[in-house]
Amino acid sequence: MLVKAYGKINISLDVVGKREDGYHLLKMIMQNVDLYDSLSFQKCNKGINISCNKPYIPTDEKNLVYKAAKLFMDTYDIHEGINIYLKKNIPVAAGMAGGSADAAAVLRALPQIFKIDVDVNELMKLGVKIGADVPYCIMGGTALCEGIGEIITPLKPFKNQILVLVKPSFGVSTKEVFKNLDISKIFKHPDTDAIIKAMDDEKVEDVCNGMKNLLENVTLRKYPVLKRIKEDMIKMGAMGSMMSGSGPTIFAFFDDMLKAQRCYDKFKIQYKEIYLTRTI
Structure with missing residues (x-):
């Protein structure tokens, strides 16, 4: 099997x-x-x-x-x-x-x-x-x-959205990230319900504007390169970019396969683990 x-x-x-x-x-x-x-x-x-x-x-x-x-x-x-x-x-x-x-x-x-x-x-x-x-x-x-x-x-399937994923050469321990997270210092939380509504309505731009990962507070501070990857993806036409889980993978949504391919080609020069894919 x-x-x-x-x-x-x-x-x-x-x-x-x-x-x-x-x-x-x-x-x-x-x-x-x-x-x-x-x-x-x-x-x-x-x-x-x-x-x-x-x-x-x-x-x-x-x-x-x-x-x-x-x-x-x-x-x-x-x-x-x-x-x-x-x-x-x-x-x-x-x-x-x-x-x-x-x-x-x-x-x-x-x-x-x-x-x-x-x-x-x-x-x-x-x-x-x-x-x-x-x-x-x-x-x-x-x-x-x-x-x-x-x-x-x-939830309602959010499929066929174009994504570029970049995983830098280092790994991150989920345990360590949670250990270093101080909840008392977090004042801005994502509006999860609003994001779900935007996903239901297939308003990808609203999803990108609303998406937030509180673990970025820890991982991005430790690895500034991740912030640069996010910024570069936006410059290359991504609708939104964020870290997945405790990191360090950064992903970005694109509304156009050509823009996504250009972004993929640019990062491919620098990173081994880069993927052009879709949500399923």
Whole structure:
């Protein structure tokens, strides 16, 4: 079995509070993009055996693919084994939920492979044990995610919007970004409801004017180059540009494929991980 694991961007990311256990309470608009990892699965006698096309990706229990497979097999008392080959395309530590998407793909595939009858809500409850983005990645599409990410409301699809994504050569730790976020110093929050309305009405310019990611307060301060990428994208005709998740990937919406291609070509000279894609 071959499964695609799609990356995501945040069209909005608001931090609305903090739980006693240290987890931040979020209100985010999540959107899948047409950039994906592929996972192929094959049953075997025993064990969870992972291989990957990128040598720097761990293939042991540190990998969320392994964690998802182990959690599922332990939960449903499966004694057979599974071989998983991961073809990685989504940038790593990029704010695009690549690892979470891979874990979600495992949780979607294993019920079919081992013939276990599990509904999607049950899978999403399992997914949140692995990571806050996993439940969304199981469902995909366009969604409002609240709580720590596990309360999901599907939204009207916001598909076929042209995007350029730039991931600089460094990664960012989500944990570190949240650790350095001081909610008491944040006074301007995104108007999430207004952004959702603009998305419903397909007013992309209004979406771009309203979109906001509070984690930029931390990541952009630490890496000024990200602010420059955003500014350069706007100069090149983007309707709006923002950081996805905890970063460092910067994305921009374009109303015209020619402008997007010019932007892509310019950044391609400087950055290895650049993508011209669409929302799906």
